[in-house]
Amino acid sequence: MTIMFHLQTSGTPRELGKAHGRRLKAKICQLLDHYRHGFRDGTGGWRKDLDPESRRAFSLKRSEMIEHIYPEACEEIDGIATGSGLPYEDIWELNLIYELTDHHPACSVYGFQDCNGHSLLGKSDDLEALELGSNVLTCSEPKGVLKSLNMHFSGTIWTTCAVNEAGLAYGMTGLRAQHQNPKGIPALFLVHLLVSRCETAVEVEHLCSEYQISTNGVSLLIGDATGDLMVLEKHTTGQATRRPGPRGAALWQTNHCCDANLREDEDRNSPTHQNSLDREANIVNLDGLVPRTLKGLMDLYRTHDAPGGLCQHGAGGLHTDTAIIMDPTEREMWVTEGYPCETEFVKRSISVR
16 A cells, blocks of 8 residues: 655645655655656667756746746745755756656546535546655645645645635646647646635636647646535647536546547657547446446545556556545545545545545
């Protein structure tokens, strides 16, 4: 079973970051070593533009640009650096790993309204073997904005899923793109912003429309306390939304674009592209068999149907580090610490770790 970190943080963005950095220094160093090993060219040198000086220059340039758009992100990353005692540019390098490399995200989201009209959202988080145990479940009380229970990746401000005190919940999956947009911010920075600013799914849609993202993309399964449910795809070329049909109809997404217009810039050569298609096909096959209940959603994330099981044990190099079920009406999550087929879902709330 993998280990998940647990944090309780409060204060300014810098104070949130400092608490994160102090607790997770060893894991941050481990992740930096892992990714930097991948920067090597196999002959003792560095791959093109991935030598230490090039990475440092890139990280500093991007941080200066992002500071004009999202200064709170820069403050929090500075706090992580201060708390961990690691160089500022190293923490930025980790936060920008999707821009520096061809790292490939893989997750699955699935959700529906239950018989009471409450939205239930599920998400898996699929990682490389050496990344397992890097998730951080944080009860966060930022100064002046919404309190939340959220999942981060160690050393970063990425918020991969969250429930906030207003009753907004979301889980993300990554999307690959062929081109970069130098005027945008990283998709996972935008996702981080939403939990502290938005109270409803409609507000998320509007706020996302105000930002451009720099590379790759993200899909969000979003639900709120009113019962609203949507998938929002945000890509370098724009965004699109879709909602379910009749009550009880489900929404889902893996790691490829569903909107035809966004699909034009999708990177279909990603090593995880076929894995994503397999997971989607499996969800389509299982959809009619999934009870619209909390247990039904939990059981879906324990499936191993091959190909395309949602609980992954190495397929395509991916392992399911955790599965999360979110109930925005109750402001709660149920979380596994490790493969969902082997560990229990444990209820977590905003006020209790």
